Amino acid sequence: MAAAAVASNVEDSVRTIAQTKRIRVSEFFQDYDKLRSGFVTVPQFFRCLWQTLSLKLSDDEERALSMKYGLLDNGKINYKRFCDTIEQHFNPYQLNAPPEIQEKIPMEYLGTVRSTRPLSVGSEARLVELLRRMQQYYKVRGINLRTQYEDFDRHHRGVVSESQFYRNFPGPLDVDEEDMKTLVEKYNDPKSPGLINYLNLHHDILAVHNYVKKEREPANWSRERSVDMTPLFPSADPTLSEILDKVRVAVFKNGIRTIEFFKDHDKLRSGVITENQFVCGLALACGKEAQLARPEIQKVVEYYRLPDGRVQYKEFCDAMENAFNIPDLEKKPTESVQRPPRGTLTRGLKPLTEGEEQRLMEVLNTIADKVVKDRIMMYQYFKDFDRSKAYTRVVTPPQFARILHFLGLNVNNEDLKLILNKFQDPSSGDVNYPAFVQAVDREFVGHTMDDVDISDPNRTNVVPQAVGETKWVESPPVKFEELMARIRHIVLASRLRVIEYFQDFDPLRSGSISIPQFRRGLASMGLSKLGQHDLNDNQFDMLVEQYRNPKKPDQVLWTNFLADIESVFTQEGLEQAPTANVPRQELFRVPKPGTTDWNNASNDHVDLYNETMKHIGQRVDHRRILMKPAFQDFDKHNNGHITRTQFRQCFKILEIPIEEPQMHALEALYCNDVGVNYMQFLQDLEPVEPIPFMYIKRMEEIRQANSKQALPEQRPNSDLESVYLKIKTKVCKERIRIYEFMKDYDKLRSGRMLKTSFRRALNLARLDLLESEVAMLEDKYQSGREVDFVEYLRFCQDIESIFTKDHLEKNPLEDVEQFKPDEEWAVTVLTGQEEEQLMKCMLRIAEKVYKHRMQLFPLFEDYDRVHNGAVSQSQFRRVLMELELAKLAADTDIELLWKKYQVQVGGRTDINYIAFCEKIYELAGFEHRKP
Incomplete structure (x- = not known):
């Protein structure tokens, strides 16, 4: 008995873990049982429990399971029987006892254990009342207690600390400190002191919810009486036909499948159910929509009742669902469907008393005047609140009141109730907003019954024709010219090759085919009832008479027809008449058939x-x-x-x-x-002006722009050495390989290229050379064999010599002097008198700078936004004035400073203040950049 108890405890533990991890234990044992015999060895059995369920058993537990599921002859364990014990909730072979008694319920979810610590009687009553309040609070607000604490429960054990329980407790607000102490005392985890088992609290709240739900059910509740009978409006004593018409219209308008509300009571599909079931089904299906009272339902019951007391619901459903339709209509295409009587499917307005009607008209007139005065468009705002994709054309009363307030159409509560009472649907309680908008907006064009042309409802065998729709009738006879114009238009618009539709019928290329073949070819072109033009018999006979073969009356000369039709594209023999005037293709276009002249x-x-x-x-x-x-x-x-x-x-x-x-x-x-x-x-x-043809005008503008004279060159270099220096300085600073820009124009690698390509390559290299400078380079490197070519390879070698020399591998001891471009300001040359005057001015400035230890760079840097070391001439003068150095330099001295330290920045002449400041510091005897 002790071994059996130990084995039962192990099974309970395994069952709880399997439910926690949502796994099937049998699937993991099958990897060791290739033959599906249901047996594995003892080490394999316990290894699978350890690897799959992380369950390490003691020696006594292993011995107990081995004795219960092991076999003595082969030393294996019957894992199949063990898995059935774990996964089956009851024994399917024990038919004497009900399954509820045999059910084996595992421990708490996630393996938690409910606290067994008893509370006092008062605490238990207090706890029950608290759980009821919590259940109601959570139900109304849609709160799930378990999700509130899952973020704190990282390992999903169902427990949190006491501080976490207090911190994330979701309410209700009237829970005091004593209530919280009661919850903590009740749901303390016995295995882990200080931890609260929130999962057990969650399960208890669910149990209270189910208990409260059962409490509210009536004692005599049964499945047949599970319909909530909506209180219906009292009505007069109508006839049976009026009741059925009312139900028929409600079923048609709301799309109700009445049979769905009855067939669950008819398990054998016999077409009959009990009276009580029929009453419940009819009230649930359309009792509210059709405004059926209990006496009216009883009349329907009496009509469809059988002698044995049961009701024929199938016959009732067929009569209601096929009110304005015919069963199996796809098999009866010639049958005509009966239309609902005029005004049956519209939403009517409820009648009011004479005083209420008068007051309602006053309110509507007031709203209408404000709508006209403020030019308010109302329908769009109501339509945004329409809660259906198909537009039910109704809104709820709160939405109706909100829209009126949003539009500034404020009415008092009594008038609002009067409007709602007039435009509300009695079945659903929603407000018919199109009828209201049409009553207050004179410019609103709504759909009313007067807009529809419905035939006499008594004529049930006639299908009314839609407004303005034309019937399919045979086209009247037309003239031959009009028919040919129509055919030419179809051929031109569809770009048809007419010859392809007839030449297969004429294998001998005789130019003549039979009349049936001619008609088949026309049908293939689209001249048939299924094509673009319905060619009737009269029109076809007209074509046959026109193109009939005089030698063979039963044939048609299709080549003549081909020549007349394809004249829309071109004319024959144009190579012999090059000056012939071909008509434009737009002349052959004709309007569509039926267009009014x-x-x-x-x-x-x-x-x-x-x-x-x-x-x-x-x-x-x-x-x-x-x-x-x-x-x-x-x-x-x-x-x-x-x-x-x-x-x-x-x-x-x-x-x-x-x-x-x-x-x-x-x-x-x-x-x-x-x-x-x-x-x-x-x-x-809304005519749109055609886009004018601007090509000729644009070409003229381009011609005029290209014909303008080139602007005069600014500061061009007059000698070739200056051009070399300009190019070398640019190449050295920007590390450009000119050869890369020029080799693509020399596919044969001859070392020569055209002068136009040479100019284009120099332009791509962005050397900023002027026209005269490029001309000097072309003269220098002009090819001796061809005048239009330039020896670009020699030019590239001369320019790239600033980096290194060629064939250094043959002269390893030769010294290479790298080219270092001079600063731009240092290139400027002054006369001896200008140099002497400039030096005196700079000495005066340096003396004051030395005396006052002035900082020159900060003020210049404030104007140098892009940090290129240059400022404009006005900014240079302004800095000298701020430093009170302008008094030491006359206007001629400042002009000499500009001339000495000028640099070109983006086509503009600026002043290199860095060189100026360093020269002043040098004259003042300061350490380098340390005044």
Whole structure:
């Protein structure tokens, strides 16, 4: 018995760990059992427990498990039976006892152990009341106690320290210090003093939640009575047909699948259920939507009741769901569907008393005046609060009141209740905002029942035709010229090669094919009912008579037809008549079939059209409306045409009121057999100026810009040595390899290149050479064999000699002197008299600097923003004035200073103040840069 108890404890521990880690123990033993025999050796069994579950067993525990699951003959352990004990919650082979009794419940989740420390009676009652309050508080605010402490529980053991428990306790706010002490005392972990088992507290709160939920259930609760019967509005005694019509409309409007509310009660799918089940299902399905009272439901029950007391719900559901539809309509394509009666599916407004109606009109008129005065657009703000993607056209009463307040349409509470009472839906309680907007906004164009042309509802066998839609009728006969123009337009627009559709029928190239073959070729071109043009029999006979073969009346000369059609591209024999005038291809374009000839329209019709376009244009300009997106949403094929119904619907969406005569005037101009050409309508409504052809003008401007004379050169070098010095200084400072810029122009590596390429390479190297300087280089290195070429390789060698000499490997003892460019200011040469005058001025400045120990650099550096060591002439004079040194130098002396220390920075002449300061310090006898 002792070994069995030890084995049971081990099984409980393994079961808890397996549930904690969410693993299946059997999957890890199968790696050692290749033959799936259900047995492994003893070392393999305990090794798997150690590696998988981190469970190290003692000798007594290993011995107990070996005795329970081991076999004496082969020395192996039956791991299969061990895994079944761990993973199965009950024994499936023990059929006498119910599974609830056999269920083996593991320890607390994550292996925690509930505290067994008893509390006093008062503390236990206090704890129960506290848990009830916490459960209600957490339920209302959606708080999960376990997630509040998971961040502190890094190892997921279900415990936190006492300070962490206090710190992150989520409430409620009325929990005092005594309550917290009670929780700490109750949920102290017995194995780890100082730690609080928050997981047990979480489980207790869940248990309290389930207990409270069961408490609130009525004692006689049953599955058949699990429907919350919504209190219905009392109504008069209607007839059965009125009740069924009301249910039928509610099912159709709300898209209710009534059978879903009954079939769960009919397990055998017999089509009948009990009366009580039918009442509950009907009330739950559409009791609120159809405003059904209990007497009305009872009348429906009496109608569908069988002699045995059950109700035929299947017959009821079929009658309701197929109210305005026919079952299996895909198998009956010629059947006509009955429409709902006019006004049945609209949201009606509730009637009020005469006094309330009068007061409501006063409130609506006041709001309407403010809407007109402030030019408020209301519908868009209500639409933003519409909670459905398909726009239910209703908002909740709080949203309705919030929108009115946001728009500045403040009304008192009594008037607001009156508005809500008028425009609320009695079934859902939502507010019908389009009806309200239409009542207070005179410019709002909403969809009403008067806008729809519905046929007589008594005529159930007639399908009403949509407004403005054209029927498919055979095209009337046309003239031969018009037919050929239409065919030429199709060939030109689609870029068809007509010969490819007929030459396969004429293998002998006789130019004649049979009449059926001619029709097949025309159909392949798109001249059929499925193509771009419906070529009827009259039109085809006209083509046959025109191109009939006189020698063979049953054939057609298709080559003549080919020549007449392909004349839209070019004319034959142009090589013999080069001066012939070929007509433009735009002449062969014709409007789409069904387009009205506007030239024959009456003056009244044209005036009405112009007035309509002016009215629409003013509306678009006033409200800044973007017209094109609304029309493009209906143009799925991007062919620039929509139907007439969609054309009218676009004006409704854009809130542009159009009267019926005005709409007919627009449709007369823009309608054709394809639909309404909305692109042409938008182009006429908002014409866009064509982009002018600016190529000739731009070319003339470029010519004029290139014809301007070059600007005179500034400070050019007059001798070749100065040019060399300029190039070498640039190359040395910026470490440029001129050869890299020039070798790409010498593909054969001949050492020569064109003068134009030489100029281009020098420009790419950014040597900043002037025209005269480049000319001197070209004269110097001009090739002796060809005048237009330059010996660039010799030029590169002369320039790159500043770094090293060629063939040093042959002269290892030769000394190489590297080129060091002089400072730019040091190159400036003054006359002897100017040098003497400048030196006297600088000595005077140096004497004062030495006497007062002046710092010259800081003031100059304040003006040197980019730290290039130079300042402008005005800045140089200003620093001397701030240092009170300008008194020691006359204007001629300052000009000599400018001339001596001038440098070129970005094409501008600046002063090198660093050289000036260092010279002053040197004359003053200071240590280098230490005044």
